[in-house]
Amino acid sequence: MIRVQREDFDIAAEMKALTGARTDIGALVTFTGLVRDDSSAPGLKAMTLEHYPGMTEKKLSEIEDEANRRWDLTGSLVVHRYGRLEPGEQIVLVITASSHRGDAFEAASFLMDWLKTEAPFWKLEKTGDGETWVDAKVEDEDAKDRWQKE
Amino acid sequence: MIRVQREDFDIAAEMKALTGARTDIGALVTFTGLVRDDSSAPGLKAMTLEHYPGMTEKKLSEIEDEANRRWDLTGSLVVHRYGRLEPGEQIVLVITASSHRGDAFEAASFLMDWLKTEAPFWKLEKTGDGETWVDAKVEDEDAKDRWQKE
Amino acid sequence: MKLLYFAWLRERIGLSEEELSLPDGVITVQDLITHLTARGDGYASAFCEPAAVKVAINQDFAKVTDPVTDSDEVAFFPPVTGG
Amino acid sequence: MKLLYFAWLRERIGLSEEELSLPDGVITVQDLITHLTARGDGYASAFCEPAAVKVAINQDFAKVTDPVTDSDEVAFFPPVTGG
Numbered sequence: 001m002i003r004v005q006r007e008d009f010d011i012a013a014e015m016k017a018l019t020g021a022r023t024d025i026g027a028l029v030t031f032t033g034l035v036r037d038d039s040s041a042p043g044l045k046a047m048t049l050e051h052y053p054g055m056t057e058k059k060l061s062e063i064e065d066e067a068n069r070r071w072d073l074t075g076s077l078v079v080h081r082y083g084r085l086e087p088g089e090q091i092v093l094v095i096t097a098s099s100h101r102g103d104a105f106e107a108a109s110f111l112m113d114w115l116k117t118e119a120p121f122w123k124l125e126k127t128g129d130g131e132t133w134v135d136a137k138v139e140d141e142d143a144k145d146r147w148q149k150e
Numbered sequence: 151m152i153r154v155q156r157e158d159f160d161i162a163a164e165m166k167a168l169t170g171a172r173t174d175i176g177a178l179v180t181f182t183g184l185v186r187d188d189s190s191a192p193g194l195k196a197m198t199l200e201h202y203p204g205m206t207e208k209k210l211s212e213i214e215d216e217a218n219r220r221w222d223l224t225g226s227l228v229v230h231r232y233g234r235l236e237p238g239e240q241i242v243l244v245i246t247a248s249s250h251r252g253d254a255f256e257a258a259s260f261l262m263d264w265l266k267t268e269a270p271f272w273k274l275e276k277t278g279d280g281e282t283w284v285d286a287k288v289e290d291e292d293a294k295d296r297w298q299k300e
Numbered sequence: 301m302k303l304l305y306f307a308w309l310r311e312r313i314g315l316s317e318e319e320l321s322l323p324d325g326v327i328t329v330q331d332l333i334t335h336l337t338a339r340g341d342g343y344a345s346a347f348c349e350p351a352a353v354k355v356a357i358n359q360d361f362a363k364v365t366d367p368v369t370d371s372d373e374v375a376f377f378p379p380v381t382g383g
Numbered sequence: 384m385k386l387l388y389f390a391w392l393r394e395r396i397g398l399s400e401e402e403l404s405l406p407d408g409v410i411t412v413q414d415l416i417t418h419l420t421a422r423g424d425g426y427a428s429a430f431c432e433p434a435a436v437k438v439a440i441n442q443d444f445a446k447v448t449d450p451v452t453d454s455d456e457v458a459f460f461p462p463v464t465g466g
Contacts, residue, residue, distance in 0.1 A: 012162040023237035026186035033383055036176035050307055052375060055359035087173035092383050105259045112251055121382025122307035133308045136379030183466055200390055202458060205442035242466050262466060271465025272390035283391045286462030
């Protein structure tokens with residue numbers, strides 16, 4: 001399941017919704033991305049996430065489908081926020097459920113790597129110096145590429 | 151931080167305790183292991199986890215220290231339960247926090263692989279047929295070994 | 301066709317979207333970029349660094365050599381930075 | 384020395400722990416296993432499959448060739464299955 005929303009998300013509630021009363025899940029992995037006040041943007045006041053409604057949902061669904069094709073998952077969830085976010089706030093949530101931990105870990109890592117390079121979101125950082133669009137990172141392309149080689 | 155306990159754990163509360171008011175964390179990964187009623191033990195009624203008090207805490211601390219040596223983490227937590235657990239119940243929780251997602255994912259995966267082969271826990275499964283001690287898995291040794299090669 | 305602009309392309313062009321009738325001689329995305337660039341400084345500034353501009357046709361990533369038609373939704377944006 | 388048994392070793396021996404004065408001639412873990420095996424059927428059954436038995440000395444994994452002393456805590460158990 002995928003969701004694009006302005007509101008915050010509740011990880012515990014999302015995990016519960018994904019597992020329900022099932023007893024065939026052995027491993028649950030969650031990834032939460034937070035707004036980080038890092039050294040490259042000192043004094044980050046806020047970040048605004050712009051996205052491409054329609055294409056965002058389409059790409060996230062494709063990425064989730066691909067993860068489910070590659071790994072044996074009993075469930076998966078991707079939630080991505082947009083709009084204005086402050087340091088420490090939650091941006092993105094990925095949850096993967098599987099019988100085995102290897103599948104859950106790899107699928108979650110894959111989902112994040114693909115989402116970083118394929119989902120149409122753009123970050124505008126606001127600091128004391130003004131506003132700057134965040135540059136894409138070469139490392140993110142590299143992180144995505146490692147899934148192609150396999 | 152590591153904890154060995156009979157009681158259940160609250161993932162959301164543990165995540166919050168680990169992050170607090172920090173704004174330098176960009177990535178939070180959680181792994182939750184659940185009691186799974188798999189096909190090799192049909193009709194699993196319960197599982198009893200025995201452990202070696204003292205050595206358990208010692209090994210978990212060593213494993214956590216090793217993860218913090220290998221990766222750049224802003225925080226980590228390992229909680230492992232013992233005693234009687236029913237299908238669907240939580241057994242183990244690993245949380246890793248880092249500035250970057252790669253470190254958080256790898257450290258969490260490493261912690262689970264090492265814990266599986268190094269922490270002195272033993273599972274006794276109770277089914278309709280009686281009680282059986284779970285056998286160690288060769289895959290778990292292999293999963294641990296991949297961290298040695300790097 | 302429907303044109304969409306995101307992030308700093310949107311800011312430089314001063315529009316988030318607009319309708320355009322497929323101009324004569326525009327076959328590919330590259331032709332469209334050339335056409336838009338000639339429309340004014342905002343467009344010229346948005347498209348001045350080709351490597352920094354990504355394009356999607358009907359919500360799928362596309363190349364500048366791909367053809368465009370009058371019924372397409374064509375979006376221009378910088379490399380994505382979500383997650 | 385203090386001896387600890389876990390999981391099915393504990394069940395077969397019928398004890399979770401016991402005190403033992405280091406017996407004459409016992410230098411290594413292997414000597415200790417040989418000594419214990421001779422004590423009765425429970426012990427013999429617990430140690431009958433050497434590959435299935437792990438040992439820890441003072442809460443660190445050890446080998447059967449490692450030496451033991453009278454002040455050691457020595458634990459015997461199957462391969463671990465936690466997580």
